[in-house]
Amino acid sequence: MRDLSGKTAFVTGGNRGIGRGVAEALAAAGMRVSITGRDEEALAATLAALDGKAPRRDGDSGPVGLGAVADVRQPASLQEAVDATMARFGSIDVVVANAGVGAFGSVIDLDPEAWHAVIDTNLTGVFNTVKATVEPLMASSGLLVTIGSLAGANFFAGGSAYNASKFGLLGFTQAVMLDLRDRGVRVSTIMPGSVATHFSGRDPTPEEAWKLHPDDIAETVLYLARLDARALPSRIEIRPSRPARR
Numbered sequence: 020m021r022d023l024s025g026k027t028a029f030v031t032g033g034n035r036g037i038g039r040g041v042a043e044a045l046a047a048a049g050m051r052v053s054i055t056g057r058d059e060e061a062l063a064a065t066l067a068a069l070d071g072k073a074p075r076r077d078g079d080s081g082p083v084g085l086g087a088v089a090d091v092r093q094p095a096s097l098q099e100a101v102d103a104t105m106a107r108f109g110s111i112d113v114v115v116a117n118a119g120v121g122a123f124g125s126v127i128d129l130d131p132e133a134w135h136a137v138i139d140t141n142l143t144g145v146f147n148t149v150k151a152t153v154e155p156l157m158a159s160s161g162l163l164v165t166i167g168s169l170a171g172a173n174f175f176a177g178g179s180a181y182n183a184s185k186f187g188l189l190g191f192t193q194a195v196m197l198d199l200r201d202r203g204v205r206v207s208t209i210m211p212g213s214v215a216t217h218f219s220g221r222d223p224t225p226e227e228a229w230k231l232h233p234d235d236i237a238e239t240v241l242y243l244a245r246l247d248a249r250a251l252p253s254r255i256e257i258r259p260s261r262p263a264r265r
């Protein structure tokens with residue numbers, strides 16, 4: 020098992036939900052963690068939590084986290100966040116391309132704005148993240164993880180935009196895996212089923228206890244990061260073991 024302490028992670032959408040769970044778990048494993056998102060207040064709250072999670076060792080100084088307001092649809096703002104991370108921590112060893120949004124409903128009612136928000140964030144946003152981090156990742160022989168979805172392999176009514184973004188992301192990630200493995204970068208995609216987060220636009224309720232928890236996805240990222248570099252689980256599906264009966 021690889022020791023992650025002192026290494027650096029870059030997590031998009033790290034200020035809430037799955038991304039926050041991943042950021043906290045990586046900080047608890049001793050990593051420095053750079054998180055991005057658009058909501059500055061949520062970034063600040065998560066940064067405070069990261070410091071509380073980090074194991075303290077003699078000689079440690081400064082916060083373990085760095086927060087950057089960055090929209091994954093804007094390559095320049097992502098590049099700024101990457102530059103700030105390199106300036107502060109000196110390397111990027113793990114990238115988690117997690118930021119994502121949903122828009123659900125029949126294509127009859129789906130307006131072009133909602134389509135573009137989903138495709139530009141979930142698919143082009145990951146492309147932008149890869150472009151901004153690929154040099155540091157090649158320099159560190161690092162790990163890139165994209166957060167896909169079971170909706171990237173199973174279509175459903177009302178899912179035209181979301182399905183298209185996540186099917187596209189699965190193909191994109193696997194092609195990138197083949198592009199980068201000879202350059203020493205391991206690329207994996209995690210495809211969760213339902214996770215209890217604010218993805219639906221509201222707080223998870225007690226009735227949703229059957230869903231996965233962000234910690235479950237965080238554990239999966241940790242497993243990938245700690246695995247010996249010779250091994251590459253390139254696609255991981257993870258689902259609630261006892262889904263609610265419909």
Ligand SMILES: NC(=O)c1ccc[n+]([C@@H]2O[C@H](COP(=O)([O-])OP(=O)(O)OC[C@H]3O[C@@H](n4cnc5c(N)ncnc54)[C@H](OP(=O)(O)O)[C@@H]3O)[C@@H](O)[C@H]2O)c1
Pocket residue numbers: 031032033034035036037038055056057058059061089090091092117118119120140141166167168169210211212213214215216217218219
């Ligand atoms: N929850 C589920 O059931 C589920 C299942 C499978 C896959 N997923 C995937 O998991 C990922 C995280 O979702 P979640 O469940 O944790 O949802 P969430 O709680 O709504 O978090 C979404 C995160 O993405 C960020 N984000 C959204 N648009 C962004 C943009 N344009 N630029 C930068 N950051 C942006 C948000 O931060 P700001 O709003 O501050 O920008 C937030 O941190 C998504 O890719 C989602 O598709 C979720």
